[in-house]
Amino acid sequence: MHTVLSKDFLAGVVSIGIGLFLIIHGIDYGIGTPQRMGSGFFPVGLGALLGFIGLALLWGARHTREPVEGFRLRALIIIPLAILSFGLLLPRVGFLPAGAFTVVLAGIADRRSSVPTLLIVAAVVVTSCWLLFSQGLSVRLPLVAWDL
Amino acid sequence: MDVLANIQLGLLTAATLENLAYCFVGVTVGMIVGVLPGIGHLAAISLLMPLTFHVPATASLVLLAGIYYGAQYGGSIASILLNLPGTASSAVACLDGYPMAQKGRAGAALMITTIASFFGSCLSIVVLILMAPPLAQLALAFHSADYFSMMVLGLVAAGSISQGKPLMGLASVILGLAIGLVGIDVNTGSMRFTFGTPELFEGVSIIVIAMALFGVVEVISSIGRTGEGAKVHDVSFRSLMPTRNELSRSWWPMLRGSGIGVGVGVLPGTGGGSMASFMAYAVEKRVSRTPEEFGKGSIAGVSAPEAANNSAAQSAFIPTLTLGIPGDAIMALMLGALLIHGIQPGPRVVTESPELFWGLVVSFLIGNFFLLILNIPLIRVWVRILQIPYKVLFPSIILLIAVGVYSVNRSTFDVMLVAGLAFVGFLMIRIGFEAAPLLLGYILGPLLEENMRRALLVSRGDFMIFLERPISAVFLFFALAMLAWVVFSSLRTPKLNETSSAESG
Structure with missing residues (x-):
């Protein structure tokens, strides 16, 4: 029940979302080659890393049930x-x-x-x-x- | 001889009336903000960052640094008298400081704290003076690949030694790096993530990020949580004098604490006092002949962490100023102030702006001296400030944030950006993201990309350059080792959670 809304699950989803956002826009900016990096090279790299972390968070979220604390x-x-x-x-x-x-x-x-x-x-x-x-x-x- | 010449230069810079005044203002404001419950020193520095736009580079660093270590002093007052730690690092001061206050020894605890803070800071400043020039010299030989790897290590460290889950710390670092991309790409001239908004062409200002994530978010989460009308132990002037016994039992802990502080402060990702003071407390408890006293008002439990805390605060400047690698969010803000004034952080700061570097260092000494004289006679004033209710305080802070942000560029867009970032940031912090590593990523982002670009240009696109250069390879090795530890520990924690929930269920 709680698993769906656990902190890690949400964080994983958000990370993957932002990662994809970075990759999609980065490709638009032009990746270039490693020798002549385009404007999109670095963003795509970051997006990929963030996406992986997001996946790892989701993987970890299978077991944790830490709910988001309440706030005002x-x-x-x-x-x-x-x-x-x-x-x-x-x-x-x-x-x-x-x-x-x-x-x-x-x-x-x-x-x-x-x-x-x-x-x-x-x-x-x-x-x-x-x-x-x-x-x-x-x-x-x-x-x-x-x-x- | 060199050392003397440097100190002389520093004295000449720091002892001008202008810089003395900024130093005094800085430590006083820091002290006040440190005492106020509900505002940590990060919030305090963020709040006052806009002021640095209006003063020269050296003065602005002197001011910000003064606020920083002033708040360290002030934080311990709130901890001891109210059991209300303003920051993580002063939480340790509660452990034995508050019990001492309950025993009627609040005055002595405050006095010992002041002495320990001063002692720790001074020791650390000496180390800073001796270590910084050779370190900067060494770093001058760094190639862009080495820089890249050093920054990677710094960022991995900042992410993994964060307060929460290491994985979330790393995600926050990357998010910060991404925010640092917003604006014109200096190498290709194209716009990134600006979406046609002209206000974003020059990127998101560090002031906006710091204000939103450290100022506003902190206010939102403190509202309704901070108690009011707390009883404050009264401190009479007479009770300030520690007994001879208390004094003599403080020297060794102070010395050990300072040593730990210096060591921890220079490591990347650990700057700021909290880790240093927790370590000092743990060590002291271990070596003590009377460990059972800890937590019940042991004088060693007050003096060691306090010395560690302050010496770490000063030694954290070593990597920040000589290598351009900030150890924590506060140091990142300091670097931000340098960047605002067009000074590129790195080893060249020591050689090319010696008056700034040595002026700042000497101002540390002067500022700590100010604090020593401010702290003791004004103790009654600090106690009074402690009693300001938060519900009066926070609307004032919000206005100060709004005007402060506006004053930098006279931009209402920036003000609204703070509102938006604070809203989103608060929710993201709730699900585990962290503001401090994010800020570090944001600061180092452009430098990281630049050095990677240069390194790959030289190597004709061969990524092996990062492993072929020995300095770079060593940095990367440590970064990798740290990542391996993160992965290992994150694989282990879920199982722990499972067993604990099974036990409780």
């Missing part, structure tokens, strides 16, 4: 989303709103946090980040912008 889906979704929103918001609304939004959104990845506390944290952190990067390191960071 909430954090896994929210944290990357917070970073993504910073990238999307920064050029459109400026650093102040984008930064504050990122801090608050990231903060609610932990259930125990409350929005008012996060707003205070955001105020402090956004200000100090702006001082550090914009004033200290002279990175151009528009405080507020409106360009949708």
Whole structure:
């Protein structure tokens, strides 16, 4: 039962998948000869090695039943989303709103946090980040912008 | 005489006001981040990598290195007072440090830790000063085939001595090598794995990878796990003084620990302190006349691993700077900083940028001295920092990551790439892939391909060149031996699992 979703089985499948991906694209780039290696020579080699490791993992997975440990889906979704929103918001609304939004959104990845506390944290952190990067390191960071 | 001249040059470089300031900032920040629970030194260095774009090459290495060994010091504080290791290497400090704190000897444990760290670092720096120039000289004679094989050995070692399964470590190395391919192939001018995205033409930035895999992934997995409001043992100034007995029982363990640290630190794939400190602890327990005290607050169990940990942290720079082969992910980040500044890592660093090399080495000494004076009087401040709740900390870290990545190239694409890589990376780490070997592969990938290409060009496509050159053959032999061991042990473990599950079932 568990065998199908054991860590090694998944890792094996992923390795083989990436290995094939490297080989297919590598062949496209042109393998060349060993003396004059094409752009695809190295990727194909890597893909083949990764594929072999994947097979070995699958072979080993026949016996191991180590399941993937559980994790907090909430954090896994929210944290990357917070970073993504910073990238999307920064050029459109400026650093102040984008930064504050990122801090608050990231903060609610932990259930125990409350929005008012996060707003205070955001105020402090956004200000100090702006001082550090914009004033200290002279990175151009528009405080507020409106360009949708 | 040469040694003296080198040290003089180093002093001249390191003692400029600018570099002194960066060294001070580095060790202080490192110390703070090391103390903070939930942020390891890898995350700390990744977090602060963008800063290095804005300062000169020497200063940036001084800064990063300062953060590194500063965090080593800081990590032991959290371990001793809270039983919360920030990193694998400071986990050993919990074993006897925390029991000492429970017995009311937290102050003494911290003091011994500080002394042992300083002692271990200094011994290692001396070895670094003596060993680096001849090693670099030797490596200058290397042919591209030798380089290729040396890197293969380094990568195989990094993959197989990883924390998890060796097979997964190797898969991670190869994945890293593949990520290193993204961008323009300098030899043929064609694009690889860019899929028409102009932002990828110059490859995936090391900052993006480090931030995603060490910064964000660590935050995601720590959320909700790190306890809050932990009780911290109060440390009074008076209790810092170790008794005469405690001191005298620490000297030999410190010396043995430092020796082990130096030895382990220079080996490829083992850099960083964790293996060194575990080994030092095991050795100390073996040679001790009172092994039953270990785990219950033995002073030797604190001083030996701590000395080993720090001396390994310094000696890991030997192969990194002289051969261009990083022993662990942190050293890979250091090499990344060099590359950012257009310095090709390798034996030429010592001869062609002597002020950088010797300046860095002397800054180690100065930085360790800073730490010695920072650590003790400010112990109360560190204890206070320990109490910052993680739920306040991590949103701040996330913003720092986002702005930091953006600041490097003013690229929102990079920011979004971090988000994507962190998501995928987290899932892949869950199924057994590892971030550290991946980073090593990523750093060495382009060099590996380049040297292979050159070697094969010279030999007219004959792969035998890797075996005909004796240096290369020796490296490959060791790599092969290591692989054989990996295969052997991976064939054995499933059976062990089977018997253990049979026993429990």
